[in-house]
Amino acid sequence: MCDAIYIHIPFCINKCQYCDFLSFKSTPYKRREYVEYLKKEIKLYPEFEYDTVYFGGGTPSLLDPFEVKEILELLQIREDSEVTLEVNPKSVDLEKLRAFRNAGINRLSIGVQSFDPYYLKLIGRLHTGIEAEEIYRDARKAGFENVSLDLMFSLPGQSIEDVRKDLVKIAKLRPEHISIYSLIWEEGTPLYEKLLKGDLEETDNEIEAEMYELIIDFLKSKGYIHYEVSNFSLPGKEARHNTKYWENKEYLGAGLGASGYIGNQRYKNAVNFEDYYGKIDNNEKPYEEVEVLKEKEKEEYRYILGLRLLEKGVEADKEYIDKCVELEKKGYLMKKSGRYILTHKGLMIANDVFEEFIS
Ligand SMILES: C[S@@+](CC[C@H](N)C(=O)[O-])C[C@H]1O[C@@H](n2cnc3c(N)ncnc32)[C@H](O)[C@@H]1O
Ligand code: SF4
Structure with a gap:
């Protein structure tokens, strides 16, 4: 039974130095066009009843709240569902957050990465730590009672003490959920190019392991449950949608380059707009790859x-x-x-x- 949907929004204000997620700069017109195709794609599927909805990206918070509402109105969503939107602090303000809440979003996942202005600049983030904190407080003012914050560690040149400072800050904010990933040096990203040129260095493996142990010990001491390799939550606040992935449950993936798992099939949608739009114009599901799973692979x-x-x-x-x-x-x-x-x-x-x- 499929009761989860992931919706990919492939737009960002600017590309961060480390990121190889499928996302592009855009205009309001391009985003509008995309939303129209997304809605058509969703209509190609049976009317599942959803218990979790996840808008990921890219930067879904770049959408206008009424566009998010239009998409949600197409879906049959159970009453106590988890409806998450990923947010980049630079793309919202209090008023916009309120509008997302009114549109039906009840959980936010905010990309903070670090609170330190030096590292934020180094990795190409457009916001400061203080701005990220302000957006977190605005989220509370807008009525969000379930907020997750993303952090990264093992950033170039980062010390264990720097990581500790970020942990102290995040624990004070006390979000319900924290995702914390060590930096992956993705080939082809500007950060990776700097690594090749010798301008930046990778963190030593032993130091990275020490950082990870510090993160685990610190967050546990503050009452967070380490429920997944890179995810922590207050009791009962585990990410319901992502937990379905880890439990190998079915989910529909909609949007450019989105993956899904329905029946015996894992699929991935087309990664360029032309193919994606073309298939939807033909009333076809915009698949680029389909893997029919054998029992062993499952x-x-x-x-x-x-x-x-x-x-x-x-x-x-x-x-x-x-x-x-x-x-x-x-x-x-x-x-x-x-x-x-x-x-x-x-x-x-x-x-x-x-x-x-x-x-
Ligand atoms: C889609 S983004 C979150 C929302 C929004 N786009 C933002 O960045 O604020 C998903 C998360 O993946 C993580 N991430 C992306 N690229 C990464 C990389 N190369 N190494 C480690 N974590 C990465 C970041 O923590 C980021 O917040
Ligand atoms: S980290 Fe987030 S904001 Fe930065 S480019 Fe990737 S998806 Fe966009």
């Missing part, structure tokens, strides 16, 4: 996604029981309520552990 996804959930983990079945026992003996997995979860040692090399489940 199982692999179940393990590599499920083990990311640190409290819940996965139930082991016949085929992988030996693998789980082997990883348990090595100290990377342990049993909790009949399921397997990562140990701290496993968490520190999580990607290597996940690879053990890929044939």
Whole structure:
């Protein structure tokens, strides 16, 4: 049963130095045109009843709130659903946040990355830490009771002390949810070019591991639950939509380059506007790739996604029981309520552990 929808908004005011997400600079006209196609695409699917809706990007908060409302009005949404919008602090003010709330958004995920003006400038963010804090407070004034903040760590030149300062700031703000990712040096981004030229350096692996341990210890000491490899929440405030991905549940993906998982199929939409619009004009779903999953592949996804959930983990079945026992003996997995979860040692090399489940 599909009760989750991800809607991709591929527009940003400006491209951040580290980012290779599918997003472009735009005009209000281009955004309007895109929303019209999005609505047509959504109508190509059966009328599922949604329990979580997630506007991601890019920068969905660049849309006009009435455009978000138009999209939401097309969907059948259950009463106590989680309806999230990703926000870049530079794209909103109090009035716009109020309008998003009135349009039906009840959860925000705000991209902060750091509170330190030096690192924000270095990675090409257009806002300061103070502006990000102001937008967070405006979100509260606008009535949002469920707010997530994104942070990044292991930024070029960042010290453990710098990370601690960001943690102190974020804990004071006390958002319901925190996502915190170490910088990925994506090929082709301006930051990566600077790395190749030798203008910037990667953080040493050991220091990065120390930063991660600090983040875990610090946020846990402030009452946050480390429920997923890169995500923390106050009790009961886990991201409901993203948790469905990790539980390998079905979701519809709409919009340029969006991925989805329905029935036995994982699909990815066209990544250029011409193909995406062309297929929708022909009343076709704008797929670029479709992968029909065999039972074995479904199982692999179940393990590599499920083990990311640190409290819940996965139930082991016949085929992988030996693998789980082997990883348990090595100290990377342990049993909790009949399921397997990562140990701290496993968490520190999580990607290597996940690879053990890929044939
Ligand atoms: C779509 S953005 C969030 C909303 C909005 N676009 C913004 O940046 O404010 C998703 C998040 O992915 C993370 N992210 C993007 N590129 C990354 C990279 N190369 N390494 C680590 N995290 C990255 C950032 O934390 C970012 O907030
Ligand atoms: S990090 Fe966010 S604002 Fe920056 S380019 Fe990527 S999607 Fe756009």
